[in-house]
Amino acid sequence: MVSGNISFYLHLKVPRYVDVEDAIETTNMDDNSDCEKSLSIDWDTEDELEIESTPFSSAVGSATAGQEAFAGCGEASSSNGSQTSRVIHHFVGMGFSKDMVVRAMEENGENDIEAILEVLLTYSAIEDLPPEEEHLSDDSCASKVASNYPDLLLDENSSPVEEESTHYSLDKDGTISLLVEMGYQAEEVSIAIDRCGVDTPIAELSDFICAAQMAKEADFHLIDKPYENIEFSSQEKRKDKRKILQEEAWNVKRTKGIEKEQMQEDYEECRLPNPMIGFGVPNGTWCQVRRTLPEAALGPPYFYYENVALTPKGVWSTISRFLFDIAPEFVDSKHFCAAARKRGYIHNLPIHNRFQILPAPPLKITEAFPHTKKWWPSWDNREQLNCLLTCVGSAKLTERIRNALEKSVREPPIHVKKFIMEQCKRWNLIWVGKNNAATIEPEEMEVLMGFPVNHTRGFNRSERFKALGNAFQVDTVGYHLSVLKSLFPGGINVLSLFSGIGGAEVALHRLGIHLNNVVSVELSESCRTIVRSWWEQTNQKGNLIHVADVQEVTAERVAEWIGSFGGFDLVIGGSPCNNLAGRNHVSRDGLEGKHSSLFFDYFRILDLVKSMMSQ
DNA sequence: TGGAAGATGACGCTGTGC
């Protein structure tokens, strides 16, 4: 079911081996065992020998991953499965293609699990080709995995459990045991079922777990030990932890050699461009960029994914890897309006012949809000605002600034200026009266963000600021989406995930692209109301379908929508950034975070749509 | 008067650029 990449699965194998290596280290190595030891797996150790004669339940935690899964698999299917089919089942369950496994077995015999695994891993390294080639080769594998994944689990000697899995009729316990047989950890499976629902097909659950593993893997980079295995009690120690883990990473790299070097390259951070203009901005620098998209990434549908540019390291490279290895287009909205907004966009849209939504918004604060010009002090040299966030300064802060300024007869002393400038930059204050630096109003924020004035009216200020702070900057997104106008003269069908207050819909509307059918997925009832209200106010003639939760976007519903209006032309969305944003002091957990992990739902749903539309 | 809703302010860390 994973859309683009069999290599996703192959990458995923690494941390799972690592986990088990940790288990070996924990259970069998003394405290002095270093990283090199833990990584130099001796496949003929006593552990392995012990495992071969140990029931699955007791093998968990002490076997290597392959052996662990195989032991379980063997037990589960021993009643009526042949050794050959069990081996195939085992490795297919790990994500290797059936053809690859058969080939490896032909070369090494079916009994030498270690040798087969070595060959498969070698194949996986060979698979690591440049983008075009990689995706061409991936595509065939991916289509198999995507549409026929249950079939891959079957062979002529399938056990009853396997057959049940292909009919998606397992209860929770059955699903867990099947996925555990496939090599996933019971805890991972349980979380996936909780998140996706008991009725979710095995293949989707498998996708979800893979996605979670990818995120975890990305966060750990080359670190082969999970954080939880190391005790740190304070933030000071967290720094030490990082140091230790970096050292371990180095040891790992040294030990694993070229293979690991390649992995390191895979995890390299996406660098932010300076200036942050993506493939070009209106009235400015135009980068003569030619990009070739991997075949697997080509539409239909077109897709467009957005999130904050300044994420913890590794996040964008992970996102990119999931989205067909397309490099993010990082753009700062300060090139489109009077406020900064550094965002990354991954999409498969054409990048030439873009045009701007007209009228183009002013790029300077005083042009956007002329009434501020009169009061703007000469020593405040800001021409543009910083990123508009979800919360704004308080009225009390404005009062403090006024009091500080009124104490000065003429120009305030340097330390006062410094304090005020800090506050102005931090809270995006604008000068609306003598000595009066105030927060921008929701209506002003709407203008800056490219929405109609009063778009969010009817809700309290906090809600409006939150919704607007989370929204697309319409002019920026509109510039990227403008290429769709000539492609869809008859209108467009849109699947809008994490819609918020409808930035994508507003952008398409302002571009003059008719919205035929829009499925808008948004958890916030207030935001859904805002979009519904806008839809009615702008006399949209198409259909607007609201869905509250991305979890409700199941294969059945996607199939229903595709059957109903013939497919989606655009899958667009910016998943929550709560756990990625720098301003989050509490839970900047990366893609593993409670909210930001919803990116994997974007990926899941895009994958569903692509799979169904390609059939 | 008490509960709900809104407003306020303290909070940490990362990555980038100079």
Added chain:
DNA sequence: GCACAGCGTCATCTTCCA
């Protein structure tokens, strides 16, 4: 090495209203 920016979270305080 420093300054700066950053789609946030949470506990507490204040205001509103029945």
